[in-house]
């Protein structure tokens with residue numbers, strides 16, 4: 001049976017933070033400490049509005065042929081988390097509970113995948129314009145491993161208007177990594193390789209765009 005948890009801020013009235021937690025069968029008891037840890041991970045985010053997002057934990061996650069596996073490390077590449085936009089679910093690796101700073105960063109990254117999905121073309125293009133501007137100025141680096149990887153896969157032609165897939169993937173991961181960097185309040189990290197001036201442009205854009213709330 002699935003157990004659900006609603007933080008105090010997740011009442012159903014409009015404009016409230018609507019993130020609730022569910023523990024999967026594999027991890028039937030999310031204790032109070034875990035609830036608190038997740039709740040603390042969300043402090044400092046702009047107000048989130050939207051339907052509930054369910055958050056669960058499973059041990060030793062890997063991605064294998066488009067599927068998320070747990071406890072089968074011999075199959076696929078290890079991952080810390082996955083999100084399922086239509087199911088409104090985020091699955092986090094149980095091991096993150098002993099690494100609170102990383103948990104916070106990854107949880108925010110995953111939540112912003114939902115924000116990206118509801119951002120709308122106007123704001124997605126605005127954020128992409130920042131990235132294009134960085135590219136034109138030969139800015140190197142990124143603000144997380146996911147976006148660094150996607151950036152490294154880009155071909156020159158991917159950046160042309162009308163081109164698509166890899167560029168969109170990169171823009172999405174860059175958006176989520178930037179959100180985690182902006183809101184997680186992290187100290188310096190080896191994954192933050194983007195120069196300060198470009199970071200500041202992105203941070204300002206997030207602060208202006210999500211000054212009131214953000215839909216997720």
Ligand SMILES: [Zn+2]
Pocket residue numbers: 109113146173176
């Ligand atoms: Zn991502």
